[in-house]
Amino acid sequence: KTYKINITRNKNNNANLSILAVTGYALAPTFNSGIYDYEVTVEATKEKLSPTEVTAILEDSNATIAKQEEITLSTTQDNYYTVTITAEDGQTTKTYTIKVIRPKSSDASLKEVKLTGATLSPSFVSNKYEYTITVPYGSNDFSIEGVPTINKTTVSGNGNYNLVEGKNKIQIMVTAEDGTIKTYTITVTRKENELEQTLLEDLSVLEGALTPDF
Numbered sequence: 001k002t003y004k005i006n007i008t009r010n011k012n013n014n015a016n017l018s019i020l021a022v023t024g025y026a027l028a029p030t031f032n033s034g035i036y037d038y039e040v041t042v043e044a045t046k047e048k049l050s051p052t053e054v055t056a057i058l059e060d061s062n063a064t065i066a067k068q069e070e071i072t073l074s075t076t077q078d079n080y081y082t083v084t085i086t087a088e089d090g091q092t093t094k095t096y097t098i099k100v101i102r103p104k105s106s107d108a109s110l111k112e113v114k115l116t117g118a119t120l121s122p123s124f125v126s127n128k129y130e131y132t133i134t135v136p137y138g139s140n141d142f143s144i145e146g147v148p149t150i151n152k153t154t155v156s157g158n159g160n161y162n163l164v165e166g167k168n169k170i171q172i173m174v175t176a177e178d179g180t181i182k183t184y185t186i187t188v189t190r191k192e193n194e195l196e197q198t199l200l201e202d203l204s205v206l207e208g209a210l211t212p213d214f
Helices: 194-198
Strands: 017-022 037-041 054-058 064-067 079-086 093-101 110-115 130-135 141-148 154-156 159-162 166-175 181-190
Touching (some): 017 079, 054 064, 054 079, 110 166
Parallel strands (some): 130 181
Antiparallel strands (some): 064 079, 079 093, 110 141, 154 166
């Protein structure tokens, strides 16, 4: 006679990860399969976190992983990225959460200064803050636009200026997202009237009188 034994293996309820990492950054605290909440700090310039940057490896290869889609990183609100594990039994689930901290930018620089009919001296460099410009006597109107390196930076001082003869000081104030302030100063020299400089202040003769009077 032959005896048949049916063996039923219960499905695994292991919904743990063996590895969780974010490429280029350190998790805090150090990863442990029994800890489900982590933090990571990225650069102020990092705008997104994608699934390809998050490494998640299962303890049990029969479980399944669901990674969150790409997230946009805010500097004013909390950012969370989740990895959810469903065990082989289909019932047990665990979620690992990574809080992604993106600090506010301290970049208060300009990447470009746009002018009308004039050229900066020296040529513009973002970490130089003093410039001069010389324009002809007839240049009454002058416009300038400082373009920030970071979109969230605010710029004041852009616009049109009515130039007077001689030196005109224009200041462009750049305020970074974290409140850092830098000021670019442009001194615009409007040339004097050359015609007036060539006119006589007085004219007389030794004998007699000029007609008409000078």
